[in-house]
Amino acid sequence: MALVDALLPEFDREITLTRTMLERIPESRLGWKPHVTSFSLGELGLHLSRLPTWATETLAKSEIDIGATPPQATIPTRADMLAAFDRHAADARAALVGTSDPELAAMWTLKRNGRAVFSMPKASVLRTFVLSHLIHHRGQLSVYLRLLDVPVPSTYGPSADEPAF
Numbered sequence: 001m002a003l004v005d006a007l008l009p010e011f012d013r014e015i016t017l018t019r020t021m022l023e024r025i026p027e028s029r030l031g032w033k034p035h036v037t038s039f040s041l042g043e044l045g046l047h048l049s050r051l052p053t054w055a056t057e058t059l060a061k062s063e064i065d066i067g068a069t070p071p072q073a074t075i076p077t078r079a080d081m082l083a084a085f086d087r088h089a090a091d092a093r094a095a096l097v098g099t100s101d102p103e104l105a106a107m108w109t110l111k112r113n114g115r116a117v118f119s120m121p122k123a124s125v126l127r128t129f130v131l132s133h134l135i136h137h138r139g140q141l142s143v144y145l146r147l148l149d150v151p152v153p154s155t156y157g158p159s160a161d162e163p164a165f
Contacts, residue, residue, distance in 0.1 A: 002100070002101055003099075003101050003104045003105075003123050004096060004097070004098065004099045004100075004101075004104065007096065007104075007123065007126060007127070008093075008096060008097070010127075010131060011055075011092070011093060011096060011126075011131065012093070014131050014134055014135060014138075015052070015089045015093075015134075017138065017153075017155050018048060018085070018134055018138050019082070019085060019086070019089075020153045021048075021138050021141050021142060021145070021152075021153060021155075022045060022048060022049065022078070022081055022082055022085055022141070023078075023082065024145055024150050024151070024152070024153065025041060025042075025045050025078045025081070025141075025145075025150075026041075026078075026148060026150055027077060027078045029041050029148055030042030030045070030076075030078075032144075032148065034143070034144060034147055039140075041144055041148075042074065042075065042081075043074075044137060044140060044141055044144065045075070045078070045081045045141070046073075046074065046075045046081060046084075047137055048081075048085065048134065048137050048138065048141065049075065049081040049082070049084040049085040049088065050084065050088060051088075051130065051133060051134045051137070052085070052088035052089045052091070052092040052130070052134075053088045053091070053092070054125075054129060054130045054133070055092035055095065055096060055126055055130045056088070056091050056092045056095045058108055058122055058125045058126060058129070058130065059095040059096065059099060059103070059122065059126075060095065061108075062106065062107065062108055062109065063108060063109040063110070063111055064109075064110060064111065065111040065112065065113065065114065066110065066111070066112050067111070067112045067113030067114070068113075092130075096126075103122065104121065104122050104123035104126075105121050105122070105123065106121065106122050107119050107120070107121060107122075108120065108121070108122045108125045110125075110129070138155075142155070142159075
């Protein structure tokens, strides 16, 4: 089995679960933070909506330097976040489809201001830096939703608010 054939179902599942969580963001609370040092709800939603671009960038390039990345713009509405997420997820999936094992085995490097932070095969970057990163922030979003008394969707099983699947 090609590596991409193992990655695509995982990608599709995590994208679907993340979109369901993003749909729950209460637009009236985008500026809310659980702690002064935390992302606001809107910033967290924005970050999640942009995370699929890391898959596209990983597959298209051999490295990226985040020191040169401009600050993220604020997305003013939940609808804008969802539209961006859908667009970025579709682009990432299209980039992933048909990717060969040698392409996924190629090394990729994350740099900050010219200094290597880490290097690993692109397949590992997709699993850790993209999908696990997405899962991590989706987990944060589920806590935000709980604190705001917004029903939390089921993910890998039932939540306190919804039965599984």
